[in-house]
Amino acid sequence: MTIDELRELAENERTRQKQYISRILYCSSAGCLSGGSDSVKAEFKKAIEEKGLGKTCELVGTGCLGLCGEGPLVLVQSADMTLYQHVDAKTARRIVEEHIVSGKKVEECQIDVNGPFFSSQKKIVLENMGKINAESIEEYIAAGGYEALAKAVTEMKPEELIGEIRKAGLRGRGGAGYPTGLKWDIVRKSVSEQKYVVCNADEGDPGAFMDRSVLEGDPHRVLEGMAMAGYAVGANQGYVYVRAEYPLAIDRLKLAIKHAEKLGLLGNRIFESQFSFHIDIRIGAGAFVCGEETALLRSVMGRRGRPKPRPPYPSEKGLWDKPTVINNVETYANIAPIVRNGSAWFAAIGTQKSPGTKVFALAGKINRTGLIEVPMGIPLRKVIFDIGGGTPEGSEFKAAQTGGPSGGCIPKEHLDIPVDYESLQTVGSIMGSGGMIVMDSTSDMVDVAKFFMEFCMDESCGKCIPCRVGTKHIYMMLDKVIRNEATEEDFALLQELCVMVKETSLCGLGQSAPNPVLSTIRFFKDEYTVKLKRATEFVPDEGNGAQ
Amino acid sequence: MTQQDGKKSAHPSGDNRFKLLDRAITKHQASGYSLIEILHVAQGIFGFLENDLLMYVANALKLPPSRVYGVATFYHFFRLKPQGEHAFVVCSGTACYVKGAIEIQKVLEHECGCKFGETTKDGSVSLITARCIGSCGLAPVGVLDDVVAPKLTPDEALRRVRLWKEQKKEVAA
Amino acid sequence: MAVITFTIDDIQYSAHEGDTVLNVAHANNIHIPTLCYLEGLSPFGACRLCMVEVEGSPKLFPACTTKPAEGMIVRTKTDRLKKYRRMIVELLASEGNHQCAVCVVNGHCELQDLAYEVGLDHVRFPYLFPNKSLDATHKEFVIDRNRCVLCTRCVRVCHEVEGAHVWDIAWRGINCEIISDMNQPWGDSQLCTSCGKCVRVCPVGALLEKGQTVGELRKERSFVKFIVNARTKREWITNGIEEDE
């Protein structure tokens, strides 16, 4: 395929879409599917056929529409955009019969697309959600897909491409925020005949579903980003390491790879250049620690996912000891827009130190749960109260938890901090991959800490002692606090142990496992101290010497 | 069957399912690096990973048995024991926790007389926790025999389990 | 790589290509506690006892896998390190069933030595009292998994030196265990050559020889270094020790 052929394909697809007066885009992501969007789809299909609208109305399964808590969601694209929530088969029929046929909207199911949930967001990674068919490469191409790859391999030198990414200031979206361009540059400069590109799609944080939504709704975006990484560093093989818990994402990825290979957008001599790139999928098997890069690479090679001491870093010695780029899904999803729109465009979004946007999965005790994308630096308050609509009536906001089991709880008094890598760290949390769980007064923070510690304990690989045994003891101590059996001394030891596990563990899992405990102690110390037991004191001469 | 003989032959039991497994092994060129992929396939075919099956994989991929066993036990997804007729998965992700998944777990354990991670004595229901299935917007979430049940309540969970039990009784009758 | 100089506990030392902070320290009689490390085996970096401080970094570094850099200032005995080392030994002691009074290696045990080194007068964490298996099916040896510290020396010596790979680690986290073959009785292992290397490298009394009683088992571990040197550097051949025809 050449660039011209790509543009022709895009044009044809756009023409094809234009023949429809209206398009019904139903959410086909896992969230709405479990809410019954399959039967909604069937009913739409039936109704369209019955009304003989096959030529004027197209039914499309699209990516996540955001408001997952109100699904199944359906977007109707005609003269304007109309978004419907809680759509069941009956509503689906009404949408066809009333909205499509007579132009009369089904008002009781309508959501305002200009409401604060939507207007405060800025979509880059999620730009195609609700626009294209998640299973069609043509629709991705019609939306500008693979243009960036074409531009990169035909017009740019690898170092120019990396230069763009560096100028854009893109930082790793997996949580640590390492500059992506810098990472790529290290791999590019290392001398090796074989190099690899790996995509970390092992989204293991409980309470996070950003990467899943991207893979389900717009898989080509990730493949395109990976291919550009391959071009930039000189790799011809990529692996996507995806959780087994995401069967739909795996299916869509497989399909996307097949389609891309068929069109020659992956494979040998892409865009008739010297660049070849293949992508294979590796399916994880349920181990949170495999989100740690050295563990992930071992898992890709069919081993136990046990981390290795760094250095050497994967950029020097990764898969099969070859230089390896490893980034997460969202990072790769940002590459194509940067190349398409230029680094200056990207750098202007967000903050100076953390440019761009961040996708969050908003959940917990909050009115609007779902998938959102916001510019970096947005105040936390705005995310929770404007976009999320605050906590349900009658309950009061207590804390927002970010960063999953590696993160911390941010209390009320810090609601005004900007959401970026550095600011979150100052309050003892981390950006993490993007899970944001809101807690209200019904959550006991010691119990919350115990919940996360149980997770870390179960997920510890068992290699290093501080994490293997330390997390177990922290968990037991928290349980002791909850049972009102811990003393002041135990509480002091708990804190000492947390710091020790943090500073001596081998990998990120152990080093960050105490964070939820330390952060809840920092902001909700009272909840611990009221549960402590007073130690028995020696009272001379008043003892009851009975036996 | 020993590690040293190196020959790949049909399983002595004559079980045809091994042909399917062999096909996957050939596709991966019998590479030891594909162990996790092969274990996924094997579990998909056989339902769970028996020692005998793991030994077959070890021989085919020319890996030490202890390595294969180590990998199979490291990952939560691999089962070394058969599952019950029905699987009730309760998501234990943070969003589900905040929205009361623990209450659901409690009533189910009480109803089934076994803990999560176990199967009822009659082999009818396996209780399983999942580490976040990524449907946090619909918390708390269960997965009943691969079908997602959103915004689950303890009562609804009980109703569903009892339904399985009744079906079993009917079949028995 | 040219020779570089760096500092350990205020004294300058030189290091060569392939050196680690730990082997430079050991070569110069600076004691840094270790457990999973054994000269001759690949470094594992898991026990975290050999952690050292490096000036200019808030992080701690395991001496066994950290390469010296020019001008690096390493400290091995700070209060912070001492505190952490004690806690690590406490965690280890609480994890297993270490009844020294009835153990074959009593008095010759690396975990005991570590406990004395860090001044472990008592363990502040509750003992976990595991109930793991004891396997005495092998004709010469026994493994008591309740005493295992999961240093994986046995796994590594069996794989790297003997080449049999009988041992590996199964399960994960606090449930990790050393297993032979398909988690079958050691005596049934098809791969075990009964060479006994695993028993000799085990730092504690988890792997033992049959027929020994309390305090009787002394383990000699330097053979690993000799064998590995002989193989990789061909020392025996260059020293004129030829195979008898």
Next chain:
Amino acid sequence: MKPRVATAWLGGCSGCHMSFLDLDERLIDLADKMELVYSPIADIKKFPVNVDVALVEGAVTNSENEEMAHIIRKNTKFIIAFGDCATTGNVTAMRNKFTTEDISHRAYIELADKNPRIPDEYVTIAKLLKNARPLHEVIKVDAWLHGCPPTAEQIWSAVTALLQGQTPVLSPAYLRYG
């Protein structure tokens, strides 16, 4: 007034007390300098109040041990865990691998010479705790004397320091398990 000293025997083999007796003639010196207010080697029924120092042997393995440990703590200024069982659980804790039912069955049924019967609770046998535990997991302990048993020298070093009104600082040479 002479310091009031107690020694107690929880779940252990009494080997530590035997080692105490190995102080031999030094016991006579001790008798002058302290008042032994409670000990299995003296016939005193009730743990007294206002004890200065208590040496407690053995792990906490049954309900009686547990109650006793609390009584000792309540009435004693300075408690020394006396020997490895009190410090780590040691041999007493080796039974933790088994359930209390299995242990009772083994002891009272399988190994019974005659009348195999598990004693009921109202009989004089105290109830086994789920696990035998070191003393400091049950009550606050002020110092530890190691060894199975601790040597007479170790005991002497600790006791003399205490009698001189000092907190015993055990020499590293005395830190010896087993």
